[in-house]
Amino acid sequence: MSKWHFITDGFVKNNPTFVLVLGMCPTLATTTSAINGLEMGLATMFVLILSNIVISLIAPKVPDKVRIPVYITVIATFVTVLQLLMQAYTPAAYETLGLFIPLIVVNCIVLGRAEGFANKHGVGESALDGIGVGLGFTASLTVIGLVREILGSGSAFGWKFIPGDGILAFVMAPGAFLVLGFLMVLFNKYLAKK
């Protein structure tokens, strides 16, 4: 049995946004444009892969009663490192995502994969799972961002093809809920058909 399915699972069957419905706070708040969604997804993926690897390595040694504090400490470390790196090398992205970078610490996807997958599997599988779920999250956020950007600002990835303002509501919170809801319906309809 190939290990390929660890990656595709995170993308389709365990898609964090449309199937598991986890990490809704960054999903709704940062997807005002495709680029913002993509950046948030990649930032989360970075933390997810590294924390999955480290937690799968240390899980056998960690006493059961303190495992959650240990996992959170590990995750928070990677988030802080990511935050410093972004401030240093991608200050523009850091500014737009702002508060949502430190909030990755409490993102349920990251802790969910640590608790539900990485502490029961080996390093390789955990790394693949991190890549799969991370890619799934990134793709979902980018698609939501793209739809909201097209409807709300008449542009895609910052490239404007409809002059004027677009439908403002889609850039604001109500549009986030609407787009997420409709995409979730489409995604699950597609899954049910298979």
Add this chain to the structure above:
Amino acid sequence: MAAASTLKNMTLCLTLVCLICAAVVGVAYAVTKEPIDAAAQAKTTASIARVLPEFTATPQEGSIRVGQADYKYYKVDGAGYAIISSTSGFGGLLTLMVGVTGDGKVCNTTVLSHSETPGLGAKCATDERFLSQFRGFDPAAKTLAVRKDGGDLDAITASTITSRAYALAVANAVEVFNQLNKGGQGDE
């Protein structure tokens, strides 16, 4: 299987994990400190270059108290002052950098940070028709306020509160410039 959850094991494990994590964060901080400072510096320099005419001198940082608030400014010899001015907008603090040339005219303005509504007030950072009104604005000849308040500025459609805040921030910066000019070097 996991180690037994005895007090000794738990304390040992948590202490060790925290120590290692602290070390990792410390190293990351040390490595990124320089690039972070450089990035912040580059951003300030770019903002100053945008709001003032071309200059060769090095901007000198200073601060002054006008009315109830402290203002940070950059003095550029031969060009004028770049003044950082904050007011409350619609969604939170609206912070601008305002360039005022030696003759007391506003050269240009730029938004440093804001939390206005996307698509409405947030246009204050990009709307050319609104922003161009401040370029070369002479506070001696015209009034820095939106038309609704008896001034000479056209507000952004559906964003009067943001436009008002913007105008007020620029007016405050002009006030700061007048204080700086009056006191010669300005009191540090």
